[in-house]
Amino acid sequence: MTFLNIQNLNVHFHTEDGAVRAVNGVDLDIEEGEKLGLIGETGCGKTVLGMAILRLLSENTTIKGRILYKGKDLLTMSDKEIRKIRGKEIAMIFQNPLSSMNPVLTVGTQIAEPVELHQHLKKQDAMQKVIEMLKSVKIPSPHERAKEYPHEFSGGMRQRAMIAMGLICMPSLIIADEPTTGLDVTIQGQIVELMSEMLRDSGTSMLLITHDLAVAAELCDYIAIMYPGEIVEYTSIKDLFKDPKHPYTRGFLDSLPGRGLKPIAGLSPSLINLPVGCKFHPRCSFATKRCRDNRPELIEVGKKHYVRCFLYD
């Protein structure tokens, strides 16, 4: 049984301009203890995918497919059951730690919330845990810090506190949505180091959602590249740099500062009006008539290496 198994996931929002097809037929597996990086440009549906796992999307969203967590479908379970999963089994670390914390509650109170909710600990015991947790994310003088409010923390400290909040219940899966975006580079390094340390110690699986390949390379075992609503390539972190297959992946790598800073021509398509056939064909220099008419399937091109492109058919 796969730890987390996403099958043919489709997420569509309904707007006045038509259906926004944010996620289209995504299949994805995460094994226990595995760290998967979900990479893609802004607006390619990666955050939506993360939110869909915990059913955090608004009511009027259409979600089709199956998300099996330890064999149970997260999409069909009752509200009560999913609440027991949220925070306890699967926790989320959000992008912006300032706006993800309640400005009127102390940091300690907020970090204590998951344990109070799920382990029904008393206030003092929960606080004890909070202090331990703050210590392990290397926040100095945790006793005093726990009594402070989010605005009294620096950006890096806040993200540490968010990590503490995410990990305090010892979840088996962490969904981290751009955890280092918005921090300056030196702090980014510290947070990445802290996360890899914490995850190694606890054996927690992770879905890291980011557009920063360097961060993903540091933290993940496998990488899934997303291009409007689809996984276009899935590979181990080693093969990604050594042997990228999909033209989009190659373009993405070439656009990195260390590799020539060459942007991919064109813009990514609007999620309302997606191209027929391969979603990347309007920007792809290898595109043929076949790419314009048919949607390619994920093809296995190596050990745990899949690509959605007719070039390898």
Added chain:
Amino acid sequence: MSIVQQLKEDKLAVTGSMIILFLTIIVIFAPYIAPYDPIELDLENRLLSPDGNHLMGTDNLGRDVLSRIICGARFSLGMAAVVVMIVMLLGIAMGTTAGYFGGVIDGIIMRLVDVLLAFPSIILALVIAGILGPSLTNVMIALAAIWWVGYARIIRGSVLSVKEKEFVEAARAMGCTDSYIAIRHILPNVLSPVMVLATLDMGHIILSIAALSFLGLGAQPPVPEWGMMLNEGRPFMETAPHLMIFPGLMIMITVLAFNFLGDGLRDALDPRMREVTIK
């Protein structure tokens, strides 16, 4: 700068707080401070002008006006405080429910609010108090029944904006239930405008209670209530104006004090005003 420090620099707010503190002490110790029994008749000393024995004179039944005003503070202020409390609780409950859950519930509550707001509030209170019969309790019920709508509106508006914040999503991702999120995460974020409104409303409610009592719907004789004292003094306005001047003055001072404090609080809690004061 903390809110208390901010308030300390606002002279009017400080004056208001001092008056309110002074009035509160009077309310608590009224029976010990009052020089005479407020309801005992003394027909030999009717309608005396203010002098050394009766600092505010006596009324048409020979009762000491000062003692009646001191004991009346209990009714006017105490009742207003109770009404504000009920109104806040009701408004918060209704506003949070409407704002957080939205949809049909929101529609029903807000239409009810619209209907209540479409009537002049004091007339509606008059009708309710009239139907229930004249008594202090009924005036309180009448005022509470119409006054919560303002609070519900303000709270709903703030809840609507706060519930879209990321920390609400984070709380959901943590496994919190809807009611827990509404009470623990959203409510504390919307309370400050309510505190301002409640302080200002203390004044308005004291006025309304006085007005309803003046019209004979509230306190019944011989209870010393400021609004009713005004009414009782009315026939003697020309011969013994102190019967109306002192209760009227007390109402004015009290309402003014709450307005000063309320304005000060609003400035202190408003971040835009804060910037101006720092400069």
